[in-house]
Amino acid sequence: MFEPRLAAASLSGESDADWAKQAAPHVGCAFLGGIALDSATREAAREMVDRERTEFLPEDPIAFIDEQLTALESADVRAAFNVRSATLEPIAEAAAVCADHDAILEINAHCRQEEMCAAGAGQSLLRDGDRLCEQVATAADAGADVSVKVRTEVEGVDLPALSARLADAGADALHVDAMDSEPVVAEVAEAAPETFLIANNGVRDRATAYEYLEYGADAVSVGRPSDNPTVLRRIREAVDEWFTTGDRLDPEVSPDA
């Protein structure tokens, strides 16, 4: 899916091509966005902006995705775009644009903001597996590699069982925000063994990266410190050691510099 096995994870309103370029020397993939695609999610994003959240709200979101991916073409990093939608048509359009750029289309089933959930997108999709699988199948049919951003600790959601369904629907990658439930990564790895598993939340150093890799993650991602080269550099070193040299150092005896 991408090498090296470290990604920069979406920060809405911040993760554009310039953000990805500054992370590119350290990461194998940069998840741009998230961006709201249809009228319901755009209205939700506007309400979120009204209460000080930062969001991308370009006039034409599909054209924006195309522009940003074009701007990133010269960078040595695989691009991905995180999208929110309550309807299928714009997902197909966004996925086709991603496919043209060999970028990954990431469906956001992660955002927990009330407005986005009320619009029928973000985390609310975790409780509606049929609709989420439909979104995945639509993006896959449009020719893109598909990732799904999910989170643990959502009441009533059996994430490993849902992960198996998403893999069957055509998801190539699962991007799991483990919250404070890191061992769930192992359960997802077991439930969807063929799917590329990116573990996220609190990855800051060798120890936190290795914890997820021990659980079976294929890669780790970094959100909030994705603009901090010192943090990215030390995680990159750790994942390279894990995957390239197989030198699985004990974090207790090899603390990060």
Ligand SMILES: Cc1cc2nc3c(=O)[nH]c(=O)nc-3n(C[C@H](O)[C@H](O)[C@H](O)COP(=O)(O)O)c2cc1C
């Ligand atoms: C301000 C902010 C905006 C975010 N926007 C998005 C988003 O648009 N899409 C998404 O999937 N995750 C989004 N996230 C979640 C992050 O990608 C990441 O999952 C989370 O911050 C945990 O990882 P970290 O501990 O490395 O920051 C956002 C997080 C923050 C703090």
